[in-house]
Amino acid sequence: MNTTSRSLGRAAVLLPLSLARGGAALTGRRPRPGRTLLHSAVGLLLGALALVAVGVEVLFVLRGLLYGIVDPGPYDHSWGGPSPAGAWLAHAAIGVPFAVAALGLLWLVAALDARLGAHLLRGERPGAWVWPTALAACAGGAVFVVAWIHQL
Numbered sequence: 001m002n003t004t005s006r007s008l009g010r011a012a013v014l015l016p017l018s019l020a021r022g023g024a025a026l027t028g029r030r031p032r033p034g035r036t037l038l039h040s041a042v043g044l045l046l047g048a049l050a051l052v053a054v055g056v057e058v059l060f061v062l063r064g065l066l067y068g069i070v071d072p073g074p075y076d077h078s079w080g081g082p083s084p085a086g087a088w089l090a091h092a093a094i095g096v097p098f099a100v101a102a103l104g105l106l107w108l109v110a111a112l113d114a115r116l117g118a119h120l121l122r123g124e125r126p127g128a129w130v131w132p133t134a135l136a137a138c139a140g141g142a143v144f145v146v147a148w149i150h151q152l
Contacts, residue, residue, distance in 0.1 A: 004107070007106075007107060007110035007111070007114075008103065008106045008107060008110065010110055010113075011046075011050045011053075011106040011107070011109040011110035011113065012050055012053075012054050012106060014043055014046055014047035014050050014109060014110075014113060015043075015044065015047030015048060015050065015051055016047075017043065017047070018039075018040045018041075018043030018044045018046075018047050019040070019044070021036060021039065021040045021043060022036070022037055022040030022041070022044075024036070025037045025040060032121060035120045035121055036120075036121065038120055039116060039117055039120040039121060042113075042116050042120075042134065043113055043116075045134075045138045046109050046112055046113050046116075046134065046137075046138065047109075048138070048141065049105070049109055049137055049138050049141040050105075050106055050109045052105075052141050052144060052145060053102040053103075053105040053106045053109070054102075054106070056098055056099065056101075056102035057099060057102050057103070059095070059098075060095040060096075060098060060099040060102070063091060063095065064091050064092045064094070064095030064096070064099070065092055065095075067087060067088045067091040067092065068084050068087070068088045071087075073087075075087040078090075078091075079091060079094065105137075108133075108137060109137070112130060112133060112134045112137070115127065115130045116130060116131075116134065
């Protein structure tokens with residue numbers, strides 16, 4: 001498994017990983033418990049953002065690639081309808097850019113978590129862009145979720 005796949009997988013499970021990291025810091029099993037707790041708190045925010053990206057990927061598979069199975073028809077008013085092939089093709093094609101963007105977001109979350117971990121746990125300089133990018137990405141994710149909920 002290459003580095004990118006590991007990073008994407010780690011970002012996808014960042015939320016429970018950060019909970020475990022915080023629990024270990026609270027029980028004294030981690031060095032520098034204060035910094036570890038801060039890293040866990042930031043990891044929870046980034047993990048919630050990664051959960052949004054994972055949700056987009058799941059929706060792409062269910063409502064894009066498996067559209068004909070999830071929605072058995074009729075397709076008279078569906079995008080690409082009235083044929084099942086046209087409806088499937090339209091939903092899959094519309095989902096591809098969102099799936100690619102979600103993978104990019106997972107990669108960004110993994111990079112931010114690694115930089116913030118290096119800064120908080122090892123004292124390395126993270127770069128001027130890391131904290132503002134992490135906060136802006138989490139705020140953008142919150143706006144996206146609120147907008148998604150309102151359109152339901």
